[in-house]
Amino acid sequence: xxxxxxxxxxxxxxxxxxxxxxxxxxxxxxxxxxxxxxxxxxxxxxxxxxxxxxxxxxxxxxxxxxxxxxxxxxxxxxxxxxxxxxxxxxxxxxxxxxxxxxxxxxxxxxx
Amino acid sequence: xxxxxxxxxxxxxxxxxxxxxxxxxxxxxxxxxxxxxxxxxxxxxxxxxxxxxxxxxxxxxxxxxxxxxxxxxxxxxxxxxxxxxxxxxxxxxxxxxxxxxxxxxxxxxxxxxxxxxxxxxx
Numbered sequence: 001x002x003x004x005x006x007x008x009x010x011x012x013x014x015x016x017x018x019x020x021x022x023x024x025x026x027x028x029x030x031x032x033x034x035x036x037x038x039x040x041x042x043x044x045x046x047x048x049x050x051x052x053x054x055x056x057x058x059x060x061x062x063x064x065x066x067x068x069x070x071x072x073x074x075x076x077x078x079x080x081x082x083x084x085x086x087x088x089x090x091x092x093x094x095x096x097x098x099x100x101x102x103x104x105x106x107x108x109x110x111x
Numbered sequence: 112x113x114x115x116x117x118x119x120x121x122x123x124x125x126x127x128x129x130x131x132x133x134x135x136x137x138x139x140x141x142x143x144x145x146x147x148x149x150x151x152x153x154x155x156x157x158x159x160x161x162x163x164x165x166x167x168x169x170x171x172x173x174x175x176x177x178x179x180x181x182x183x184x185x186x187x188x189x190x191x192x193x194x195x196x197x198x199x200x201x202x203x204x205x206x207x208x209x210x211x212x213x214x215x216x217x218x219x220x221x222x223x224x225x226x227x228x229x230x231x232x233x
Contacts, residue, residue, distance in 0.1 A: 002155060032218065033214065033215065033216075033218035033219065035214075035218070035219045035220070037156070039156075043225075044208055044223040044224060044225050044226055045148075045156060045208070045210075045223050046223070047219060047220065047221045047222075047223075050213075050214045050218070050219035050221065051214055051215060051218060051219065054214075056221060088155065088156055090156070090220075091218075092218065097172075097175055097178075099158045099160070099161065099172055099173070099174055100146065100158040100161070100220075101158065102155060102156045102157065102158070103155075104155060105155040105156070
């Protein structure tokens with residue numbers, strides 16, 4: 001029942017680049033800031049990107065975010081084995097009662 | 112260092128209640144809104160609810176799936192947020208996380224606890 005749509009999985013070799021899309025609507029991505037979270041196996045989510053394209057302190061610049069209209073994208077360059085994780089986009093939804101919504105999640109595999 | 116630690120999870124029978132706690136340290140707790148989230152086994156992240164800071168009225172919002180059964184409160188003097196889970200159902204089985212709302216307009220959740228597992232089963 002996720003409101004935001006992501007590809008189930010993406011993969012690439014070490015050192016390569018991957019992008020993850022997040023598609024929503026005007027009530028969520030279109031009019032609100034997007035965050036991206038990384039969830040390593042059996043751990044809590046970790047904020048990677050906030051306000052569409054900002055990185056918290058300590059997050060390497062290999063991670064980048066962008067937003068256009070009702071879609072957002074996470075990019076990871078210089079892929080490392082430690083980047084294997086699930087990635088989720090998230091944002092507030094202005095539809096009454098919707099609250100904070102997440103994407104369906106994308107599994108990144110380093111080949 | 113900002114830290115959030117959840118506690119109170121466990122095995123509970125359907126229809127029963129449970130209260131989860133989230134203790135915060137490393138920041139002025141009362142200045143921030145707090146969110147609760149959950150993740151069912153093998154599933155994605157789901158927002159459960161949110162409590163604003165007292166400066167914004169301390170009001171709460173809930174996901175439709177838990178509205179009327181769950182409630183969130185806070186005790187700023189003790190740096191605690193609580194999630195009261197009533198009338199539990201098997202589909203409430205999940206790891207429950209608390210997280211701090213930050214960024215412009217509370218648009219992001221920048222620190223998360225490690226989570227506490229709630230299992231609803233007879």
